[in-house]
Amino acid sequence: MQLTILIAVLIVLTVLAFVYGRKRALVTVGGNRRALHSMPSYHGWFVALWCGLPAAILLVLWLVLRGTILDGFIEDALGPELAAAGPEMHGALLEDVRQLAAGNSIAREPSPALLAAADRYSSLQSSADAAVLVIGLVAAALGLGFAWRKVGPKLRARNNVEAVVRLVLFLCSVVAIVTTIGIVLSVLFEAIRFFGRVPFWEFLFGVQWSPQMAIREDQVGSSGAFGIIPLFTGTIYITLIALIIAMPIGLLSAIYMAEYASPKFRNAVKPILEILAGIPTVVYGFFAALTVGPAFRGFGDALGLSVSSESALAAGVVMGIMIIPFISSLTDDAIVAVPRSLREGAYALGATKSETVVNVIIPAALPGIVAAFLLAVSRAIGETMIVVMAAGLTANLTANPLDSMTTVTVQIVTLLVGDQEFDSPKTLAAFALGLVLFIATLVLNVVALHVSRKYRERYD
Amino acid sequence: MDREADVAEARIDQGESPFRANFALGENSSATPDAGAPQQIAVTAKDVSVFYGKKQALFSVNLNIERNRVTALIGPSGCGKSTFLRCINRMNDTIEGCRVTGEIKLDGTDIYGRGIDVVQLRARVGMVFQKPNPFPKSIYENVAYGPRIHGLAANGRELDDIVEQSLRRAGLFDEVSDRLNTPGTSLSGGQQQRLCIARAIAISPEVILMDEPCSALDPIATAKVEELIDELREHFTIAIVTHNMQQAARVSQYTAFFHLGNLVEFGPTEHIFTNPTEERTQDYITGRFG
Numbered sequence: 001m002q003l004t005i006l007i008a009v010l011i012v013l014t015v016l017a018f019v020y021g022r023k024r025a026l027v028t029v030g031g032n033r034r035a036l037h038s039m040p041s042y043h044g045w046f047v048a049l050w051c052g053l054p055a056a057i058l059l060v061l062w063l064v065l066r067g068t069i070l071d072g073f074i075e076d077a078l079g080p081e082l083a084a085a086g087p088e089m090h091g092a093l094l095e096d097v098r099q100l101a102a103g104n105s106i107a108r109e110p111s112p113a114l115l116a117a118a119d120r121y122s123s124l125q126s127s128a129d130a131a132v133l134v135i136g137l138v139a140a141a142l143g144l145g146f147a148w149r150k151v152g153p154k155l156r157a158r159n160n161v162e163a164v165v166r167l168v169l170f171l172c173s174v175v176a177i178v179t180t181i182g183i184v185l186s187v188l189f190e191a192i193r194f195f196g197r198v199p200f201w202e203f204l205f206g207v208q209w210s211p212q213m214a215i216r217e218d219q220v221g222s223s224g225a226f227g228i229i230p231l232f233t234g235t236i237y238i239t240l241i242a243l244i245i246a247m248p249i250g251l252l253s254a255i256y257m258a259e260y261a262s263p264k265f266r267n268a269v270k271p272i273l274e275i276l277a278g279i280p281t282v283v284y285g286f287f288a289a290l291t292v293g294p295a296f297r298g299f300g301d302a303l304g305l306s307v308s309s310e311s312a313l314a315a316g317v318v319m320g321i322m323i324i325p326f327i328s329s330l331t332d333d334a335i336v337a338v339p340r341s342l343r344e345g346a347y348a349l350g351a352t353k354s355e356t357v358v359n360v361i362i363p364a365a366l367p368g369i370v371a372a373f374l375l376a377v378s379r380a381i382g383e384t385m386i387v388v389m390a391a392g393l394t395a396n397l398t399a400n401p402l403d404s405m406t407t408v409t410v411q412i413v414t415l416l417v418g419d420q421e422f423d424s425p426k427t428l429a430a431f432a433l434g435l436v437l438f439i440a441t442l443v444l445n446v447v448a449l450h451v452s453r454k455y456r457e458r459y460d
Numbered sequence: 461m462d463r464e465a466d467v468a469e470a471r472i473d474q475g476e477s478p479f480r481a482n483f484a485l486g487e488n489s490s491a492t493p494d495a496g497a498p499q500q501i502a503v504t505a506k507d508v509s510v511f512y513g514k515k516q517a518l519f520s521v522n523l524n525i526e527r528n529r530v531t532a533l534i535g536p537s538g539c540g541k542s543t544f545l546r547c548i549n550r551m552n553d554t555i556e557g558c559r560v561t562g563e564i565k566l567d568g569t570d571i572y573g574r575g576i577d578v579v580q581l582r583a584r585v586g587m588v589f590q591k592p593n594p595f596p597k598s599i600y601e602n603v604a605y606g607p608r609i610h611g612l613a614a615n616g617r618e619l620d621d622i623v624e625q626s627l628r629r630a631g632l633f634d635e636v637s638d639r640l641n642t643p644g645t646s647l648s649g650g651q652q653q654r655l656c657i658a659r660a661i662a663i664s665p666e667v668i669l670m671d672e673p674c675s676a677l678d679p680i681a682t683a684k685v686e687e688l689i690d691e692l693r694e695h696f697t698i699a700i701v702t703h704n705m706q707q708a709a710r711v712s713q714y715t716a717f718f719h720l721g722n723l724v725e726f727g728p729t730e731h732i733f734t735n736p737t738e739e740r741t742q743d744y745i746t747g748r749f750g
Contacts, residue, residue: 263556341593345656347554348587349606349663350579359605363596 002129006059006136013140014052021047021151028152038158046157049164050147055140062132073124078117097121187438190431197425198226203432205229209395209406211415211426226429228436230395234312234405238391239380241316241401242323246376249320250327251369257328258335259357270329277325281385288318288390300402310392312405319386323376330375334368335361367452374448378441384409408437502527502667502697503548508562510543510552517543520562521723523716525667530689530698532712532729534705536744539718541701545669548699549585550578566667583610586660590672592652594644594659599636602644602655603627606663622662629695630658631688650681657688661696668692670700674707686711705745709733717741 022044029035036043074097093114096106100118110118151157195203206227253273257266293314300307307313338361346356362369384407392404393414415430503525510518518540525531525548533541543552550571552558564571571581583606594602603623606612613619623640627633632654636647644655653673660668670689674682689698689711702708708715708729715732717725717740725732725741736742743749 339593341589341591342595344551344554344587344589345593345595345659346605348549348551348582348589349609349659350582351605351609352579355609359597359609360595366596 002126002133003059003063006055006133009137010052010055010059010140013144014048017051017144017147018044018048021045021147024148024151025155025157035153037154037156038161042157042161043151043155045161046155047144047147047151049161050143051140052143053164054143055136058136058139059132066128070121070124070128074117074121078113101125184438187431187435190428191435193423194425194428194432197428198432202226203228203429204436207397209411211411211429224425226425226432228408228433230397231406231408231411231433232436233397234391234395235381235407235409237399237401237405238312238316238319238387238407239377241313242319242380243373243377245317245320246323246327247373250324250372250376251331253324254328254331254335255357255362258332259353259361270332273325273328276321277329279322281322281383282389284318284322285385285389288314288386292318293390296402305402307402308392308404310390310404311402312391313401315387315391315405316401318390319380319383322383322386323379326379327372327376330372331365331369334365334372337368338364371448371452374444374451378444381437381441381444382409384413388413408433412437500527501525502566503699504563504565505544505547506563506565508544508547508560508564510540510547511559511561512555513557517721518547519721521718523723523726525697525699526714527697528693528695529714530693530700530712531714531716532708533699533701533716533718534703534708534744535718535724536749537703540721541716541718542671544718544723545671545699545701548667548669549582549587551587553578583663584665585667585669586663586665587669587671588653588656588660588673591676592649592656594647594652594655597644598641599627599644599647599655600640603658603662606659610663612663626658626662627655629661629692630654631684631691632658648681650677650684653677653681653685654688657685657692661692665696667697667699670698672701672703675703682707705733717744719744 022040024047025036025038025040025043026033033040038046071094074094078093078097096110096114097117098121099106100110100114101122203226206225207229208225208227209230210225212224257269261269289310293309293311296311296314297307297309342360342364343356346360351359387407387410391406391410393406393410394404395406395411396403398405412430412433415426415433421427501524503523505521505523505525508518508521508523509516521540521544523544533545535541546552547560547564548566548571550560552560560572566581566584570576595605597605600623603626604613604619607619607622613622624633627636632651635651636655644652647655653676657668657673673689674685677685686707689700692698700708700711712729714727715729716723717732717736717738719740725736725738727737732741733745736745
């Protein structure tokens with residue numbers, strides 16, 4: 001409650017600081033803007049930032065550290081009780097105190113010590129919040145006063161504000177980087193735990209994937225084999241099928257739209273392609289599982305082939321349809337970006353439209369086309385829903401596209417769905433799979449970058 | 461200036477093309493330098509008008525381009541000189557909403573007539589552009605491209621010969637003979653432009669159109685290209701659009717002055733530059749506008 005007040009007061013103060021800081025800047029020079037080093041609004045920002053920023057930083061710090069600090073106090077108060085309960089109940093007891101303090105009931109009859117601790121917790125909490133409220137307001141007032149006195153013709157408000165802007169931009173980019181690093185590390189550590197139980201080489205080169213672990217000693221049928229070869233071949237195989245469908249169609253449709261189609265046709269078709277790109281993959285999944293899969297099976301029956309109703313072919317074909325818009329739209333951009341002068345050069349030599357496209361435009365647009373292709377590959381490798389619904393869950397090591405297959409992403413989903421204990425190899429295997437997938441797409445992206453740079457040097 | 465003017469005069473005096481009076485051209489009047497020597501005329505334009513959508517860019521231009529001569533088209537920006545040039549190989553066809561009326565004859569055949577294949581037309585009328593635009597291919601492939609698509613070489617040896625000869629004619633062979641397989645884009649701007657000229661002459665066109673070929677080049681590269689244009693005159697008919705009046709005076713035998721979509725004056729270069737009939741021409745070449 002106190003913190004809400006603090007936030008509201010801070011917002012109002014900051015807005016006022018901006019308005020009056022701006023006015024004051026003009027007043028100090030008697031309305032003569034030219035006498036000011038910075039425009040008045042920069043002075044407004046300067047005062048507002050000094051007023052709001054220190055208090056806001058204080059508030060954020062408090063919100064982050066509040067739990068830890070308060071817990072420390074409770075642990076002191078609960079000392080004997082905690083010792084009696086033992087280390088494994090530590091967290092549970094603290095949670096009970098917090099729940100009691102918030103006025104919620106807890107599972108068991110609270111002991112007097114717990115109730116006392118809860119009382120102490122809530123009183124501590126409110127007094128600490130009140131203290132923060134006061135400190136925050138003082139900080140805002142001090143900042144305001146400091147900045148207020150600084151405002152004047154000499155103040156380099158613009159430079160100061162720009163420095164803050166730069167800092168904010170920098171912090172935003174740091175957030176992205178730190179998040180990435182955090183994700184990589186968390187996956188990495190879990191994967192290392194997994195490799196502590198399953199040998200790395202067995203994981204990488206094993207041809208058996210059956211992650212069911214025995215819960216009881218005497219359970220049957222739970223071998224627990226973690227070889228990713230079948231998953232990877234499945235992923236690559238389905239991706240390949242998707243690309244065989246999407247690459248030619250995407251490329252050729254892009255060429256048609258960029259070079260041959262009338263503007264009218266282009267303007268009508270481009271949005272439709274973009275709609276195709278916006279369809280959720282789950283919907284493609286329905287399409288694959290309910291329409292394409294059974295259709296292929298019917299076809300197969302008519303030809304005397306046995307097609308399983310969840311086939312790699314169906315998943316690959318639908319995934320191919322899904323990535324067509326990516327390829328065609330990016331390729332289209334790359335083709336349109338080819339300078340007109342190159343086209344005219346070819347036409348002036350008497351090249352026909354198709355000769356120009358094949359010999360001049362495609363080579364010139366190649367970096368963009370390669371980028372489109374690799375983006376499509378990463379999409380296909382990372383795609384999950386279509387494969388879950390259409391390709392099945394069995395890890396078959398087979399080259400028959402009519403059989404069911406599974407992919408890395410599908411297995412990650414099945415490993416983590418439902419109630420799981422988070423220290424069995426079965427769950428940890430998901431992280432190892434994630435790590436391998438991450439490395440694979442990373443390598444792909446690096447290659448893509450390298451290839452497109454190399455060609456760009458040659459063709460620009 | 462003087463030297464070039466002398467040279468130009470000397471050429472005229474050699475007499476293959478008899479000296480003609482400097483025609484003063486009204487907006488829509490005829491600009492035939494000589495009706496008596498039809499074999500000397502490569503391109504005849506009659507009443508050519510060009511429209512971009514509703515806007516008319518060229519008004520009833522009449523102009524003859526003489527064989528084995530350099531004809532310069534000068535005039536301020538937007539005067540229609542490039543538009544006219546691009547009519548001659550029907551490059552304007554690639555522009556949406558562009559319409560050409562009138563008649564342009566190449567060796568007596570109407571190039572806008574029925575049954576004319578633009579691919580064949582462009583094989584006979586080559587073009588060099590303002591900005592060097594080598595293809596994303598090797599130097600060799602850039603030059604070989606035209607002969608390849610038109611099937612001019614029966615085998616690889618012949619193609620090699622065509623490429624070498626074209627590069628030699630473009631004055632580029634000695635500079636690039638040891639790196640024919642490096643990308644055309646790795647050359648300097650001036651070399652790239654000469655590569656584009658080599659590419660254009662590799663298919664042995666009759667006419668070469670040059671659209672401000674030196675405007676993106678430095679003075680030294682410009683001098684080389686100008687020298688080259690003068691040499692190419694022996695085998696080809698050249699029409700060149702230029703903003704640079706000194707260049708027009710240096711390289712051309714005939715000059716056409718365009719203004720606001722009209723052909724104002726057309727005649728032998730030294731007359732246009734020393735004794736123009738039209739006041740507008742006088743004003744433009746003396747730098748009073750444009």
